[in-house]
Amino acid sequence: MSNSTTSSAATQNSNPPSDTRELKKGSLAAFKGLAPFLKPYRKQFVMAAIALTVAAGATLAIPAAFKQMIDMGFGASAGVRSVEHVNTVFLVLFAVSAVLALATGARFYTVSWLGERVTADIRSAVYRHVVQQSPAFFETTQTGEVLSRITTDTTLIQAVVGSSISMALRNMLLFLGGLVMLFVTSPKLSSIIIGLLVLTVLPIVLFGRRVRKLSRDSQDRIADASAMAGEILNAMPTVQAYTHEHIETSRFASSVENAFGTAMRRIRARALLTMLAIVLVFGAIVFVLWLGAHAVLEGSMTGGDLGQFILYASIVAGSIGALSEVMGEAQRAAGATERLLELMSVQSEIQPPAQPLPLPPRAANGAALTLADVTFSYPSRPETEALSHLSFDIRPGETVAIVGPSGAGKTTLFQLFLRFYDPQQGTIRLDGVDIRQLGLHTLREAIGIVPQDTVIFSADAMENIRYGRPDASDEEVIQAAKLAAAHEFIERLPNGYKAFLGERGVRLSGGQRQRIAIARALLKNPPLLLLDEATSALDAESERLVQSALEAAMVGRTTVIIAHRLATVQRADRILVMEDGKVVEMGTHQSLVAMGGIYANLAALQFHNVHVVH
Structure with missing residues (x-):
């Protein structure tokens, strides 16, 4: 989901207003x-x-x-x-x-x-x-x-x-x-x-x-x-x-x-x-x-x-x-x-701390993520809360799915996890450390993301996947591609892994670009994996392959999934249902269907044989 406010979310100081240019009309003092x-x-x-x-x-x-x-x-x-x-x-x-x-x-x-x-x-x-x-x-x-x-x-x-x-x-x-x-x-x-x-x-x-x-x-x-x-x-x-x-x-x-x-x-x-x-x-x-x-x-x-x-x-x-x-x-x-x-x-509002803290030694597979009373409004619309008093814990190794209608705040959550923005209220902790006390690289190196809008660089397939971890060997890149069900179609390309994919990946289909992005995230091997509609561009066969690969990849790490297609989240340990920036329902697929609320209605629309309990 892409929050409706995102496109206008810039702060006032992230781009100089046009009238600022007109203030400096004096002399050649600019050369100083x-x-x-x-x-x-x-x-x-x-x-x-x-x-x-x-x-x-x-x-x-x-x-x-x-x-x-x-x-x-x-x-x-x-x-x-x-x-x-x-x-x-x-x-x-x-x-x-x-x-x-x-x-x-x-x-x-x-x-x-x-x-x-x-x-x-x-x-x-x-x-x-x-x-x-x-x-x-x-x-x-x-x-x-x-x-x-x-x-x-x-x-x-x-x-x-x-x-x-x-x-x-x-x-x-x-x-x-x-x-x-x-x-x-x-x-x-x-x-x-x-x-x-x-x-x-x-x-x-x-x-x-x-x-x-x-x-x-x-x-x-x-x-x-x-x-x-x-x-x-x-x-x-x-x-x-x-x-x-x-x-x-x-x-x-x-x-x-x-x-x-x-x-x-x-x-x-x-x-x-x-x-x-x-x-x-x-x-x-x-x-x-x-x-x-x-x-x-x-x-x-x-x-x-x-x-x-x-x-x-x-x-x-x-x-x-x-x-x-x-x-x-x-x-x-x-x-x-x-x-x-x-x-x-121009100075970014997101600044690393003067004395960043390290992440504690990892005691379990995956990272722990905690939100405590998080409230956030985009700077361009301070009167509208994209997230409102949000609190929940994600345990190490847990797979949590986030579903809900467009505009509910799902993608906004991911932007806060990566600290693209800071909440106006509340804290987000990774392994018990407030992410505002972490260096930006320390935080983001612990997170892998497969975005809905896949980015493919003007390079070959090998280098596009290696973007996830620049020091990875060719063998590690190929292994990640196999996990993401990308190995076979890459092998069929002219020159295989050395095939140039074109600007923004124009030589690939949407599903192939998606699998390249998944392979990139898997190669990074982070303790926290964020999947934003990771299978949205795949056909049924590719979705089946990637879904099984993702399930294998989720083992040993914490995974948070955003999905509109509920078929991809049924096996999640927990499902959070969001609406208007709040978590309104929480549970497993079966318990939420039995609850007969928002999730049950969504499920009824996508699975015609689901019985909704009222």
Whole structure:
């Protein structure tokens, strides 16, 4: 059974609300969140900084060399040794170029390595964080959006760490160094150009904020399209059965067009920003150079001074243009960083204890399970009790069946056993220990589950069964398959146990997938086995085979069975009948039929020859 509230059971903090994204619109402060990923590579950053400084210094030395060449080779002071001066200057220029090439190559390699390394670390950290979230997170967060953040957003961060930061620092050094050399060359002209540049920066900064907002919106629309595609591709049989291919194609095309429209608004804004920056910056420089040309004509500057000033002005202007371009990329990556940090900030409500307790040594076959006054409401519907003041004991080695109408709380019980949720009241104890005092791995390693909705991974049959116990030998896997009545059909597959089962097991029938899942649980060999409609997808013959296998597997362990088909629970030691989150009847099949209550009515519907006692 799947409780009607389950699909909306996520807590408020398991997925950041959409308006949270809109709160962080300020600056590039989001990059502070990357500090933990950058700190381990301080040495590489220092190496990159050294290479960066050397390359910037070599670039700034080139205009000074040109000034010497012009004044001493062609100017009024040039004499018979002008050829020697020119030759010397060009040799120096070649040496500077060689230093520049080596430093640039070292910088490119180092920062590219940093970009790849940091991005790989971020992807691993985000994935590690996501897989530790409770089921509530995955019930409200689309898989496609998570994948978009892990792939697209981290790629943008890679561009920043592996290129943009380096380019920004390089151009910042060139800007500052060029500015200093402009003042050394001509304080008057430099003062004028600085005043003009300050007036140009303000509109560029203001317009840049709009670019950042559009960049964030563009990333969100791409994530929406990815999420929609992932959802539809996972439901293709249903889509095709209802002949909705054209409808879904149109929906996805509309989502893609929406993303394209947002991207084009971002691109137009960036193009206008670049155009504005170039016009304002170069307009100011051209005006100042016009003043310089007149100064040379008047004799207050040499030709070499003007040439040096022009080159340094070009360096300063080029660095400003490059910084505006890098700023656009950085703003886009800042939005991606915010999205990733939002994902990393999500904390599951189900947290392991600070000092987890161990399970006591097992004194009997199977685990003991105790519920004491357990009351639970899904966080999304706190006013509705999915379970109400539930108390019962399950003894080690006992087989207990739980039956009842849909919505009675049967599957909710299993979710609490696995601690996917915690009850608001009461305790659940495994072998006498409150499960909230156990480590999550300790608890879940003691439990095996065969869910109603079987999960088959994109791997071969051997690895799918071995998922129950990764260190199991091939022989143990085959033995588990035999117990689950899966061995024969696996042997008939092409390549047998090495046969690839397809994504989500599309190459298998429903009954075959179910038996793979049962074999996986049996291989795990836990003291507590949970069977959620474990034979629901089987035909009569397969059900008979699996039922006998399960009965053999139940020996030596505690088993809890959820079933709508009462034929699978008749031999249980006890049957609990649930309704509206409460146990309303308890007993064996025979005693419950004789009681003439809810179970007897269910039995009468399924077994026409059962006499219901009133």
